[in-house]
Amino acid sequence: QVQLVESGGGLVQAGGxxxxxxxxSGRTFSNYDMGWFRRSPGKEREFVAAxxxxxxxxxxxDSVKGRFTISRDDARNTVYLQMNSLKPEDTAVYxxxxxxxxxxxxxxxxxxxxxxxxTQVTVSS
Numbered sequence: 001q002v003q004l005v006e007s008g009g010g011l012v013q014a015g016g017x018x019x020x021x022x023x024x025s026g027r028t029f030s031n032y033d034m035g036w037f038r039r040s041p042g043k044e045r046e047f048v049a050a051x052x053x054x055x056x057x058x059x060x061x062d063s064v065k066g067r068f069t070i071s072r073d074d075a076r077n078t079v080y081l082q083m084n085s086l087k088p089e090d091t092a093v094y095x096x097x098x099x100x101x102x103x104x105x106x107x108x109x110x111x112x113x114x115x116x117x118x119t120q121v122t123v124s125s
Contacts, residue, residue, distance in 0.1 A: 002026040002098050002114040009094060009119030012086055016123070020081040022096030022116055029077040033099050033106055036070060036081045038092035038121075045109060048094070049081060053101035061107075064090075086123045093118040 008020040022034070035050035049070040050059045058070055069082040079096060097112035104111055 002032065004096050004098060004114055004116035006094065006096055006116045006119040009121045011122045011124065014086060014088055014123055014125050016086050017082070017084045018086065018121060020083065020094055020096075020119060020121075022079045024077045024079070024098060030074040031101055033101050034070075034072060034079040035097045035099075035106065035112060036079075036094060037097060037109060038094045039118075040089075040092040045095070047107040047109065050106040051079065052106060057106070059106055083121070086121075088123045088125045091121060091123050093120050
């Protein structure tokens with residue numbers, strides 16, 4: 001079992017920055033691929049970014065490339081999402097997720113076993 005707790009959300013003006021954190025406890029964090037997903041009002045949850053268990057492969061949805069950066073600190077059992085140049089369309093509940101390392105598509109929501117409760121990010125125009 002892996003427990004995930006997100007933090008760092010809030011209200012920010014367009015063009016601003018936030019850094020989300022996801023602290024993990026339970027199993028060996030370094031054996032897990034980690035992902036960030038978001039859900040906007042009236043929309044389905046979508047993939048945002050992911051980093052594999054070794055930190056050697058990183059993936060982003062096209063809409064955040066060049067603005068968001070995912071990273072992990074295995075010593076702290078934490079994965080981060082640095083979000084810069086935020087836009088109103090980035091407004092959503094952001095959730096982190098974990099899965100045991102796998103070769104399957106890291107962007108697929110159903111591939112993740114564990115989820116955090118989510119943190120709200122609101123970007124005002």
